[in-house]
Amino acid sequence: MSEAVDEQISAGKQAKHKHWWTRNRKWMVMACVPHVVRGDRPRGFDCGIKLKIPPRATRLAVHRSIAPRLKTIDDHPYFVASTDHHGRLLLCASQGPEPEPPVLDAFYRGPLGVHHGFPMAYFICDTRTRRCTRLPDRPLPILHPGNVCLVGTASGGFIVTDLHPTPGDQQAILFMYNSASGVWKDRVVNYPPRDRPWGGNGVVVHQMMIWWVDLSYGHLADLAFDQLRRVVPGIHHDLRFIPLPDGCELPPGTADLDKCRCVGLRRDDLRYVQIHKRDGDPAVSMWTLDQLAGTWSFDCEASFKAIWNDEGYRATKLPPEVPTVALIHPEHPGEVAYFFLHSRVFGVDLRACSVLECEFFAMLNPPMRYHSSRFVRAWRLPVSNSASNNQKKGTYAPSERGIRAS
Numbered sequence: 001m002s003e004a005v006d007e008q009i010s011a012g013k014q015a016k017h018k019h020w021w022t023r024n025r026k027w028m029v030m031a032c033v034p035h036v037v038r039g040d041r042p043r044g045f046d047c048g049i050k051l052k053i054p055p056r057a058t059r060l061a062v063h064r065s066i067a068p069r070l071k072t073i074d075d076h077p078y079f080v081a082s083t084d085h086h087g088r089l090l091l092c093a094s095q096g097p098e099p100e101p102p103v104l105d106a107f108y109r110g111p112l113g114v115h116h117g118f119p120m121a122y123f124i125c126d127t128r129t130r131r132c133t134r135l136p137d138r139p140l141p142i143l144h145p146g147n148v149c150l151v152g153t154a155s156g157g158f159i160v161t162d163l164h165p166t167p168g169d170q171q172a173i174l175f176m177y178n179s180a181s182g183v184w185k186d187r188v189v190n191y192p193p194r195d196r197p198w199g200g201n202g203v204v205v206h207q208m209m210i211w212w213v214d215l216s217y218g219h220l221a222d223l224a225f226d227q228l229r230r231v232v233p234g235i236h237h238d239l240r241f242i243p244l245p246d247g248c249e250l251p252p253g254t255a256d257l258d259k260c261r262c263v264g265l266r267r268d269d270l271r272y273v274q275i276h277k278r279d280g281d282p283a284v285s286m287w288t289l290d291q292l293a294g295t296w297s298f299d300c301e302a303s304f305k306a307i308w309n310d311e312g313y314r315a316t317k318l319p320p321e322v323p324t325v326a327l328i329h330p331e332h333p334g335e336v337a338y339f340f341l342h343s344r345v346f347g348v349d350l351r352a353c354s355v356l357e358c359e360f361f362a363m364l365n366p367p368m369r370y371h372s373s374r375f376v377r378a379w380r381l382p383v384s385n386s387a388s389n390n391q392k393k394g395t396y397a398p399s400e401r402g403i404r405a406s
Contacts, residue, residue: 019332020054027054027330029338029345030379031363032079034060034091036067046132047089047125051381055338055345056359058379060089066123066132067093071365078145079125079377081203084152087128087382090160092145094118122148122160122177128382138175138184140164146200149210155180163212163220167197172239174222192241193217197252201374206265209291215257216250218243245287245296248274262337262373264328271328272296273337281305282322286335286350299335302350312355316346324371330378340371 020027028051035050047062060079067077077093096118120142122135142148148162157179165172172191177184199214212220221240243249250257260275270289275282282304287296307313308320323339323346335350346358366375 019329019336022331025331026381028052028058028379028381029054029056029327029361030079030377031057031059031365032375032377033071033363033365034062034067034077034079035365036071036077037061037063039064041065045130047091047127048130049127052362055347055357055361057345057362057376059362060091060125060127062091062093062123062125062132066091066125069094069096069118073366073370076365080145081149081205081377082379083205084150084158085380085382086152086156086158087126088150088152088158089125089127090148090150091123091125091132092120092142092148093123094120120145124150124158135160135177136182136184138162139186140173140175144200146202147198147212149203149205151205151210153179161210161222163198165191165193165198168195170194189222190238192220192239199252199257201258202263202377204263204265204270206268206270211263211270213263215244215261215263216252216254218249219263240294242289242294245272245298248272256372258372258374259324262325262327264378265330266328266336267331271299273325273328275322275325278303284325284337284348284350286328286337300351302348302353306353307348307355310354312358313346316344316355316358318342318344318346318358325373326371326376327373327378330380343368343371 034047041063045063046066047060050059050061052058062077069075071077075094077091080090080092082089119137121137122142123132124135125132142162143164147164148160151159151161153159159179160177162175163172164175170191171188173186174189175184175186196217198212198220199216201213201215204211204213208223210222219242221242261273263270263272265271270291272287272289273284275284277283278301283301284304285301286299288299289296304320304322318341321341323341326338326340326345329336329338329347334352336347336356337350338345338347340361343361343363344358345361347356348354349356361371363371363375
């Protein structure tokens with residue numbers, strides 16, 4: 001890892017980033033594919049994190065012993081959904097023998113739809129201790145990291161949940177790993193899509209709910225903590241299906257949906273963003289889910305022609321091209337979404353059709369042509385109990401003035 005670097009934030013930049021860093025919560029924009037460190041492992045190092053002022057890219061780094069295989073678009077280590085506030089991340093990585101040197105930390109051309117015959121494994125990456133712990137293997141192999149999430153518990157432990165749907169069946173298997181027991185447990189749940197395969201486009205966790213996302217179809221919802229079902233009477237045990245807004249369903253397997261669609265949280269709201277055509281012209285729309293009723297309310301629609309004519313967009317020097325979707329701002333009170341274009345990430349107030357900020361996004365893996373909501377997510381920085389202790393351990397110490405990044 002590189003030497004520690006302090007990024008001092010001026011008063012002007014603090015005002016600019018006030019919605020990323022509130023009094024109680026600080027958010028980073030995390031690139032989901034980690035940097036893999038080759039060579040000998042430094043003593044006490046399995047993983048580390050390089051923090052950057054949002055919306056620039058914060059990156060996880062892991063040693064090659066955690067992710068030994070070459071990266072391809074179909075086989076790469078991947079940081080999955082996490083709501084753990086203790087600095088832990090869940091990483092999915094293919095295992096197997098290391099390739100012959102020289103090996104670069106880059107994407108390689110490879111066959112589509114396979115993992116080169118090597119099994120995948122889950123690791124808990126503790127960014128405070130810089131150590132990674134492999135979870136025990138399950139009876140069934142990992143299908144897709146887009147169906148798994150990490151949930152921190154109030155006791156300081158964590159739960160990993162992994163949905164294992166079987167197309168053509170009315171049931172699915174929900175695997176759950178509890179750090180308190182150290183074993184995987186599973187239970188059979190209903191599978192409302194039945195004959196339709198699940199897209200596995202990610203997981204959103206909020207409060208006590210888990211939302212599995214299929215960007216072509218809708219969401220499956222379940223309680224985040226299995227224990228609550230045993231102590232709270234009247235809670236339904238089955239998965240609940242919520243379709244996308246009217247007119248948004250597409251055939252299963254539709255390609256590149258993560259480039260034009262995304263789902264994310266804005267405070268307590270679950271939101272959906274979609275790039276589409278309106279009378280032949282490109283536009284982007286946002287909806288908010290009524291989580292109790294299971295219905296979507298339309299928020300706003302922005303024409304890209306109006307965005308391209310915005311003074312803020314012209315100041316970016318970007319061409320008038322339709323971008324790909326990156327993420328939804330997790331805190332901003334307005335309808336704000338972020339987009340990728342030519343290695344830049346820029347935020348747009350969709351109601352006002354105005355660009356709020358634009359930064360270079362240093363995400364080398366995957367290459368620029370793949371940049372989309374699949375490879376980035378908002379990550380809440382864990383609260384530091386003691387800045388001095390964290391600095392002593394060589395991790396990070398967030399403050400109002402700056403970020404210590406390693």
